[in-house]
Amino acid sequence: MADRARHQTYTQPTGGWGSIKSLAKHVTKQGAFAAAPGLVRDHNKTGGYMCTSCAWAKPAKPHFGEFCENGAKATFWDLTPRRADRAFFARHTLSELRKRDDFALENEGRLTEPMRYDPASDRYVPVSWDEAFADIGARLKGYDRESVVFYMSGRGSLETSFMYQLLARMYGNNNLPDSSNMCHETTSVALPQSIGTPVGTVLLEDFAQTDCILSFGQNVGTNSPRLLHTLEEVRERNVPIVVFNPLRERGWEEFLNPQHIGQMVTNSPVQIATQYYQPRAGGDIAVMMGMAKALLAWDDDSKAAGAKRVLDIAFIDEHTHGFDAFESRVRACLWEDIVREAGIARGEIEAAARTYANANSVIAIYGMGLTQHRLGVDNVQMLMNLLFMRGNIGKKGAGICPIRGHSNVQGQRTVGIAEKTDLVPLDRLAERYSFSPPRQDGLNTVEACEAIIEGKIRAFIGLGGNFLRAIPERELMEERWRDLDLSVQIATKLNRTHLVPAKTTYLLPTLVRSEIDEQATGPQIVTMEDSTTRIHASRGKYKPASPHLRSEPRIVAEIAKAALLPNGRVPWDEWVGDYALVRDEIAAIFPADFGDFNARLDIPGGFARPVAARDRAWETNTGRANFKVPQALNASFDEGNDPDILRLITLRSNDQFNTTVYGYDDRLRGIHGSRMIVMMNRKDRERLGIEKDGTARLTTAVDDGIHRSMGGFQVIDYDLPSGTIAAYYPECNALIPLWHYSQESKTPAAKSVPVRIEAERRIIPGHLKVTASRAAN
Template identity: 50%
Template structure:
């Protein structure tokens, strides 16, 4: 039970004074101008700007301060007074910078000028925008079309993303991998297969009406802290929260609301989870099957006693398929197998099942703890199975809630950044722009990396992100990335991907979302989509960090004009002058999702683009929601073996994706370092190790490659036996590019097979 859950390694609850102190520490390091306070007051509000951190939705009835600790850090990080201009690069070679930490690279400040890599000196040198566009365009023209990748992170707004996808297709390919390939592609593929929707089914109002949240592999305290407010409100009205996570995440244990003066003064904590179950890494399939078994057994007992059914049999009959085969599996699977594979007791799973049965409306919440597994698609299907048993999809207060990490990662997919042609209305593009879009599927990020290794991918344009640091097999990736003919990085700050320049390499600095984007028709607005499929506008008011900066949209159109043959229907200059024209194009391409786009973009809470599964319209092959019979009881692609551990890659509360704000992970009690290996005391003793010992991890993925990460200090931590933890992205060197979800190819970063080597 939650009363017995503590985090002795950490320093207090989520939120509270710890959050305030952390924000002020980053303020001292980044030194943003005083105007940043006004910027924070506009964050996540109508007429303001949407946070560049997570994609958590914005409520219609917003708080005075509608930002969290990580959102404030992200904004200060963008508004830093530090600058990384041409003079910096005159003093430092790329080889020297390779020895810097990720945090130190970003602490150099905002990039200020277009930069070209000079192989003769090993340094980046100042360039003009015209020079950059013309030379990039010339190189793209001579390369084979299939050999070029157009990658995007989840940062760019819908307008720039739409034009970026258009650029790629007008160029001649669908090579549009995106950061979701590395996190929630399992959601896009897995949910589509079983409910016909690639995204979650709930809206904000459902949070206010649910009777229970079931959390799987999601950490709101670090990754979406504003989620803690509706969780606190849910607890006050008596809702239950059950959490499944190998790691104790403090945000799901207790929370002090920084916006409640009384809570702050008294230190009053809201206990979040009623039951916190430390499932072993990869054991969620069995855990969910155990809850389903409890539900089915209760329904069997109700039938035998002539009581009301526990299963929603009317919903199941009308809206689902595959039920009988799934129930047969549930009944036939012995509790001993469920307990072995989940690492949990039968009593704990029965208690979770009783909570599920007692709740009339349940929301299933999950993050990368479900998606980043070899059988991540099965994880998603099992959560849907659980929800379908009692009709918990498509009604008030119930549904499926994947929590996205990057601010517009979902929206970019909505407006065309996708490698699969079946997701794109190619006929509309042909009609609007008078060209024949390519019909062959493009490259997923896994295929792109393997293509670089094979020499078939010769150029990468990156619209944001730190791709080289984010992907598996980093050592090989660093080598093959630099062998490309062309690398182009659209960035706000220096990161490790810049340090492995291709034969021709460019850094193109862009505006942040908080800054004025002045074009011919005035300061431009951009839009993003949150995890609940709501579209919200942003408008920046801060003076740009440099007069040389261009918007992401202007950079996209600049490359397009220098690369593509003239087409009067591709009006790059007009679209750059007035972004509302781009929104008109998006509406014309996706009329059902973006009706009255320009008029609705600043609605409080954003405007809802709709979701058929929310309305119980199932766009699956079967035209019904699908029960999936599991073919195995874990989400792994490997067997346990002597000395083999399941490594989880984790983020600290002092980072966002690959951005490292600092070295304070207060929830885990780790200060001043990220070079740690977290293990339970029993595993430390059984392995013949001692706390404080420095060890290496070696990949135990069976492909014959040696992968090693050394210099890790053993730290005792409350984890299940056989499950160990280390930080992302440092531990990416241990993950193989072929170790990914079977359906979506999402890297399986939440259970990497490794062995420990002591020195």
């Protein structure tokens, strides 16, 4: 890894030749040439395998290549010929491996056999599957049931997720934190209060009927590139797309479709955003409040003139509750306060509102730029308020569209991966499987971290993910992780979490989704749910990386058999032999969503789960769609009058998916060679006395007894609002206090972290430099 980044503004469109060159580079670096033909033949297509990357919808009539740059990278990463085998672990102690960064660790390749940590040699050593399961089961039997955590990342299938939640509940707790807790839990809290459903209402076909799109806090070019195909089609109809995002991202500016020969030959990209505004971090409520204020003013004028109303009064009267309180709050709000908190001018807000007012069917897209704030729930509900004002919910071409990350992060919640008991049909589980499910809510991700720090957790079972790298408060968490009695990590590659051992630690290697999963009845099918609630089947096509790998369902079943008393109603072995039996169980427990599950597997484009709000049926406490009054105009923290406290946005690079780092290039932002950079407004940099391309230290600006500080950042001038800076996730998680989260959802507020920045006198190599210490009591 180079010590210094090279930065030059990227002027090429998203996609295009830059994307093709990137794919060629990554397939070559990984040596995954055998995977390339399958990208066109099988990737995200009926009869093929579903991508392990983003959760965006798969069309019924797929494109020639139904994959994006990041999806291809994920596939190359999965199907690399590189191996982290027993010889690798014999050569390296964990102390040595901890000196490596995230990319270097996973770049060693696929895990090949089960391993157990040996404290005497500080190495992982091979262990048989039978021995591993027997020891894990024996240990689980001895723990207090509430002292065990069952964590799941968003990559597991619906079948795995259903079996895993049943394992946890039959074991005796609802401690089922998942990756959704760290990204879209805010959505799962906000939307039920507003419209009665925890998921979006938009289907892929709605984009063909919309006449306006609003986007808040979402970077399409990096986080959901296949959506660009849909947006391109929208723009071909001259539909306006209005974007609000603190950074100018190339994905929202221009797209050159690699599958359109004419575009490629002439280098003629499609303009995506027709209006692009850059609010300060945490300023979205103010932006939306300003838009609502403009709509009310224009509606007053129309009413006075006897013209057509701007507001959809019929929808508001028939379908909503709380409009009067919301209207009063908007009218009382002063434009000077709105502009100050938004960070953009009144004229810009009114221009966006005018575009919205002129459209009949509007889709609102959003990402973690709304969810990961102190008032993240207010952010999402304010966006719902905007939609309610003009009846843009429950009709064709309109609705709310949260963009989820991992490929099945929404689906695993659908089939029971939830710490909240009111989200799960416990009575049905109890009756069908003859046991008494625990009725006490379990731990979410933040609460699990708190319990680990307090010494209340004995064992952690992790199904996928890189938990210690993904969470806030990393330094303290790594320290307390070593006090765990048992850590079980079900994984495909080596990552940082595996290098921080508990007293007993197991690595259990599993198949990836694109590999053939051969069980007693032959090759198996797994399923997942996309962001639009459609269910898709996935069939592996490639030979497994090692004959010693086990599928996720089989690993879950073997742990269950070892840790639980026998239950004739739960035939774990039969389920593993034929995943269709698991789908029958899912259909029995969730009949409204999964009736005739096995018969509907190969419907082109997937089959959609019912969402009542799509039909203007509101499963809320009032029986109506609820206007919600935001607590404040600022969704972030209050820095008072101190201009030196900046709002840090943590974000992903173009060479990254979640905590998986594919390389050191962020092509779409023009950054190459290092991830230890901080993007900064030039005027802020000059005001704070930091040289261009100089080196700086970030320190969290809170006083809670823990000092969080990171040095060695190269400062890059970037197009950002004043007072806002940006740096990469997960490196900067060490700066985020565990208590810095969305008030109602406990989603970490990683899009506005209070920090100070100061110049460092000497250049520090680009590796992580963190100090985190507790103050004396």
